[in-house]
Amino acid sequence: MVFVRDTLRSPAELYSAKLDGSDLKQITHFNDARVKAITWGDYEQFSFKGAKGDTVHGFVVKPAGSAGTGGGKVPVAFLIHGGPQGSFGDHFHYRWNPEVYAGHGFGVVMIDFHGLDRLRPGVHRCDLRRLGRRPVRRPDDGLDAALASYTCSTRPGWPRSARRTAAT
Numbered sequence: 001m002v003f004v005r006d007t008l009r010s011p012a013e014l015y016s017a018k019l020d021g022s023d024l025k026q027i028t029h030f031n032d033a034r035v036k037a038i039t040w041g042d043y044e045q046f047s048f049k050g051a052k053g054d055t056v057h058g059f060v061v062k063p064a065g066s067a068g069t070g071g072g073k074v075p076v077a078f079l080i081h082g083g084p085q086g087s088f089g090d091h092f093h094y095r096w097n098p099e100v101y102a103g104h105g106f107g108v109v110m111i112d113f114h115g116l117d118r119l120r121p122g123v124h125r126c127d128l129r130r131l132g133r134r135p136v137r138r139p140d141d142g143l144d145a146a147l148a149s150y151t152c153s154t155r156p157g158w159p160r161s162a163r164r165t166a167a168t
Contacts, residue, residue, distance in 0.1 A: 002027065006092040006100060008041045008061070039064045041102030045090070048145035058086065058142050059106035060150045061098045077101040078143050079110040088112040107150075111142035 001019060006012040014027040043061040050056035063074050079088065079098060088096075088110045098108040 005131040007090050008043055008059070008092060008097070009038075010035055011092045011094075038099075039103070040065065040099055041108070043090075043098070043108075046146060046149055048142060049115065050141065056142060058109060058111040058145050058146060059090070059098065060100045061110075063097070063105045063107055066105045074105060074107045076143075076147070077108050079108060109143050109146040 002014060002016050004012045005015045011031045013030065015024060016027055018022045038124070041061040041064045043059055045057055045059050047055050047057045077098070079096060089112060096110075098110055102106075103109045
């Protein structure tokens, strides 16, 4: 099979694999030189409890080139998905790419407000009826969870938050 694959650090490229998922091979290499020339921020997914105990996922991204900097204070960009349809995930988004913020020295927190319409269609219908109330009561719930879990004291090498800014 042939498919398109991308990540937070890699724009879309064509890949092939056997039907069982084995023998993964990259077919196109349109962006290799550009991707190699960029200093990326390390990232990982986290989760926290939202409204009514629902699990909500998000990503945190370190400022680019910050590995081993001792966890000094950095500004934090909080990306808020307008939702409820769509998803913030491990995806190279050409408009809302958190690595752009990381490249300018920001730590980034982005919350996926259950935007799993591809996987769980009932979730986004529920969100439309209760938009603004669930699954996260306040957008800051996700930011607070990320800042509590990803600090220089809880995870060596992660920066401390100095200032916050939000983008929607």
